[in-house]
Amino acid sequence: MKYFPLIWAALRRKPIRTGVTFLSVTVAFTLFGLMIGLNATMDMMKQRAHADRIWTLARFETTGLPITVARQIAELPGIKKNSVMIYLAGYVGDPKNRAFVIFFDDEYGKIFPDQVPPQQADLIRHDRTAVVMNRMAAEALHKKVGDRFTIISPQTNRADGSKNWPFKIAGIYDDIPQFPGPMISANYEYYDKSVPLAEQGKINEVDSLAADPAQAAALAERIDSLFANSGTPTRSQTEKQIYSQGFGDINVEALTRKIALIGLLMIVMLTANVIAQSVRERLAEFATLKTFGFSNTRLIGLVMAEAAFPSLLGALCGLVLARWLALQLPAVLPPGTGIPAPTMTSAVFLWALVCACGLAMASTVLPIARLSRLDIAAALSRSA
């Protein structure tokens, strides 16, 4: 610590240069935080996915599933709980204000207590036209508890021939990070009793809970083979399998990592240049220190500290900025895109720390090489 005044003096020599270095490191780590933070969120989603929950959908989306499929699944040994749901796609007012409602039965809330809070699920159980939604959906529709609204469904006819679905908002709950996007939930009975007779008893999805999580994947296969030759073949997967699939061919994790790395590389060049410049300008100063008896190691330590200061501080500020930006993201991104907000977990901070140290070291390699070859006499005479 007794060398702090020396380092401080070096940083203050060219305050603009130090300031800009700090700012550019901040920018690089803002990007780093957002990118690696996104990976952290996706990792968290994967980890929180339940191995014992099985999602069964129609293999061909247009055929839908009859509710009898759910009854047959419920009878399979090893299935503990079973629920059904159907979705309604439409819009509120203008076709641009897309809205998506899932209608589910009473069991659904027990299988997905982490998706819809149980007391909220209770609210729609007792009232057919009631819906509950997360904050994101309420904000997109500009609604509050007690408000009424109508969803127009271009593709789904009601028994009375209309396409208008009136709803009343019974509850609004906080967004749940691992289920990103707006979510509106309603009672399955309401849907089923509203559609024409020929459409009744249809569902989009059966969600089941396996008694033994280790058997869930095998159970999913069993379900598919049970319906393989029926008129409505199914596609069943455990939640764990679904979440570990990612986004098709785009490897999001590799992509975000690459972008974060490019940002850092760009900044390494900049800081390396700044440190090199600063050392070059102060060769006489270093020569003097050497004359006083400073060892090479100590000089190297001084230069490294000079690089580490803006790197570490910039990394910290960058992550704080990234955290703030991540909180603003849901308001900026169009709703329904399903991209989760980045989270600055402690792992992200740790990686940032490692990278900041790496940055400081990488940017001092060349100046240090020069310092250790420093010829005192030559350096002093040049300054004279």
Added chain:
Amino acid sequence: MSAMRQIAIVSLLNFQNLRQRFWQSLVIVAGMACVSGVLLSLLSVTEGMQQAYQRSGDPRNVIIVSHGSLREDNSSIPRDQARIIMNAQGIARASDGSPLADSGFVTGIPVLSKKNGATAHVRLATFGKMGVTLRPTFHLVAGRMFRPGTHELMVGSMAQSKFKGMGVGDKVTMPNGQWPIVGMFATGDLLDGILVGDTEPVLQAMRHNSYNAVIARLEAPGTFPAFRTALTKNPALTVDVMRLSDWNMRTSADSAAFSHVLIYGVSIILAIGALFGCFNTMYAAVETRGREIATLRAIGYGSFPVALSVILEASALSVAGSLIGAMIAWSLYNGVQGDLGWDLFKLTVSPAMFGMAILWAIAVSILGGLLPSLRAARWTVADALRAR
């Protein structure tokens, strides 16, 4: 001495001693190469998709979807309405007198990706009698056309290369059995990423009784407003009518909008980093050239040419870097098959995107070079000569 001449001479001087500041200058070049490399690589996805959408569609073609639909797959046209639409006035006729209009259906079929075996969906679209006539670029590459009314499919060239089991002769699992792929086609647009079957057998297999959309060719492009009014005013129909080109433009813009928020967000953050690099480099350059600048000022050069020369140098370096980045993006991604959602297409780094990379570079260099150039302009002769 004219200002232009002064600017030219000072800039020339700058570029001549650039070699002494090689490593510092590289910061600007490399920084901007990173920015435009990332920007153009990411944009190649949305650009490729939008170009594929915009290629699909004869200018006389129109699309009729149910009112309020933003995508073909959430539109629904019942049979009775489809019949009214196909017989509407203003639709061109084929040589046999039947209307050049086709009602179609789209759905997804679960498939496995060749690359990593992951489950994915391929889009299955259907053609009726006029399906091929309405799509002039459609041509057979291998095998034969499906026979109308049968359980046969054809595959687009890109879908064939992306998914498993999509070769001619392979069988696709449909709800009512195995349907053979009898031919492969290419169109040069979005259709290359899909499967095609005959409308009625597919609807039957999918247990569906309504179409998604009707595509029709008008007698003349100018009759569109009248055609649209006639259909939207018809009380028996609840439809929207759009030129197919406009519809494709809107659909692709909608799906690109979300990606663009992310792409431009990331690139702007990178550009801010490059901007700081540019600022730092030019600031250092101005400081080290203090004596030279002062000499120029002393022999009568104005402060404006000196300031401008700083920005010109920054721009030249940053445009060079940006072009390097753009070339890297182009060589890595242009023409590579890619996908976004269910759409398959070729990634594209277009000449316009090179232009954009240059504009970004100029913007970064002006913003980053502004303060250093003012600093250069403000060197007084006495100050500068004293500086080491």
